Amino acid sequence: MRIHSRDVMESSSRDLMESSGCPKLGPCKPPHSLRVRIDRSTFMVDRNLLVDNCEYFRALFQSGMRECHQEEIQLQCVGVLGFLVLLQVLDGERPMLNSDQIVEAIECTAFLQVLALTKHLINVINSENCLLMYHTAATFGVLDLSHSSALFIRDLYPDLQEEVHTLPHGLVDYIESLLPSSYMAVCSHSPSSELLKDLQRTVCYLDETSKDWKVLTHLPMSTSTTMAGLAVLDNKLYIMGGVHDVSKKVVETGFCYSPATNSWSTICSPQQLRYNFTLIGHEGCLYALGGEFKMKSLSSVERFKVSDGSWSFVSPLPCPAASAVSAVTMNRIFICLWRGQGATDIHEYLPEQDQWLLITTLIRQHSYGLYMVAHKDNLYVMRNGPCEDFLQCVMDRYNLSSGQWTAMSGQYGNSKSSLFTAVVRGDSVFTLSRQVTTEFTVEDQTWRLKRQMKGFGRIGSIYTFLMRLPKTKVSLMENSVDQTQNQNLRDLRSCLSISPQCSDHT
Known part of the structure; x- marks a missing residue:
């Protein structure tokens, strides 16, 4: 399976930020604002919005470390495209995503632990992106998304069988263990x-x-x-x-x-x-x-x-x-x-x-x-x-x-x-x-x-x-159905050899 790179040119990042309504750093700083820097791009974001929705920021600002009082945070393990999708979702939007956005959004939700973003990714699973969703989510340990993608693939198994068998054997076995609709x-x-x-x-x-x-x-x-x-x-x-x-x-x-x-x-x-x-x-x-x-x-x-x-x-x-x-x-x-x-x-x-x-x-x-x-x-x-x-x-x-x-x-x-x-x-x-x-x-x-x-x-x-x-x-x-699903998730964990980590690619 071909995994897309998340390398983004500075000009493209600037266009994406402007088109999505994400303001760049300016002279006027709203209350509770936080500068988030990713590569050469800077975002001005409501600190409370991040604390309320992201486990990473919630833990960071409750840790008592010096980052609690900083006005700027540098993120090393999140791409610009993924962070833009995160901001759109937290703003109430439901964007349809291309392959590059999917990979970076999964990386973003794995690192920042954003339930709303994970739920949105589950909601936009379709026949065109389900294999990419499944493989990438399994790679980064986003188990709910990986399980939902596997269920979707199971229902399409006769049509996707050839593509499915390009996945690692453990992931194929997990799909075949599930019940079709x-x-x-x-x-x-x-x-x-x-x-x-x-x-x-x-x-x-x-x-x-x-x-x-x-x-x-x-x-x-x-x-x-x-x-x-x-x-x-x-x-x-x-x-x-x-x-x-x-x-x-x-x-x-x-x-x-x-x-x-x-x-x-x-x-x-x-x-x-x-x-x-x-x-x-x-x-x-x-x-x-x-x-x-x-x-x-x-x-x-x-x-x-x-x-x-x-x-x-x-x-x-x-x-x-x-x-x-x-x-x-x-x-x-x-x-x-x-x-x-x-x-x-x-x-x-x-x-x-x-x-x-x-x-x-x-x-x-x-x-x-x-x-x-x-x-x-x-x-x-x-x-x-x-x-x-x-x-x-x-x-x-x-x-x-x-x-x-x-x-x-x-x-x-x-x-x-x-x-x-x-x-x-x-x-x-x-x-x-x-x-x-x-x-x-x-x-x-x-x-x-x-x-x-x-x-x-x-x-x-x-x-x-x-x-x-x-x-x-x-x-x-x-x-019961719940017990079966819990066992499915345990089986999925056992077949993953890669856990959430900082990475420039999958």
Whole structure:
């Protein structure tokens, strides 16, 4: 693997600092400011910002050493490009990075110990940079980033196998020890009873070797997936709400399935009973968005913290909405809210600020169908055509970095029901219908057909998602997901022979 040098000419560094809004040393020194010198470049940075976000500076300024009182710090083991990325991230930006920036940013977060920068690097892993991320993070001992990159590579292993085997053997072995993501599906089912058992009440997964669907587990009898909220969080499936029958009486108990132990457990329901709502899993929390109750649309949003098992209300949706379309990409939550007359608003939820932010508006007519998935820094909004074109399914792409909409080329014919079950894994999009399961490859202007497999063969609404399933029989698994991940990290440590250190290259 070719690792890029971080040598930067002084003029390039000056241009980068000016373009990123990072002020150079000037005559006026703001309070609590600190001059940080890297090579021949100087940055004026808020000392408190560095102390709050960087373990290195926090330890330095609490050490009692003479550096605590200096107005200038010289950094020897950090490159200009990496430090610029650090400042952008601490300023709230989410920059997409080239290879040189990635290498220096990993070096920077390893040396300065910056959690926010590590999280951003994890959020921008993609098929183009995952090998570089993995190798460099392993070299510098950034284990969370290395593990996340390895998981991403594991999902793309068939496509990247040749490139993967250019890595050191220990890193290849670690990738192969991980569990790949499986494409999962479950139909809409009402609760059953001992007298009226329904053998179709199953959670299924796609066996990509046999190209057929297989049963993973049966739903508990009191579980409803009719108008329910489904989400995967930390590799566990959560089913909340749902209704008993046409009376729309809400199921008040939530259910959680762990593939590691092949077991179901119950959790408490949201404070506001709701059905036909959206459930999102994000950073240790479930979010129940909108929905309906007693035939009335809701705007309320509740958050469930898995750590303490409690629900609490957070900022409501901008307007009442049932079955709001959602997607998560780069660790950001997005929803579509249809407001009529051809207008669909896309909002982002900011958990730290607990607020909804309008990102953009798509002006397109459609009859009734709307769906959204994400790939890299793109949101893909799928819709059926208006009036006589309602069987056609077309897409528009919104790029979060450029803020531009692009109409995707081509029509997808009668595949509307298929595309409205889309799930993205790496550079692939899986969709299904009763007749066929289709895998597309995401390209700049279209989704290219890659392969087709057996259809799901069930009627009714279908929920689709990704989960990592044990390689052996689930009932024999002894470790929990958390224990398995901890063991994975211990295995990764054992295969690394290079620890974080000062270096001009990797």
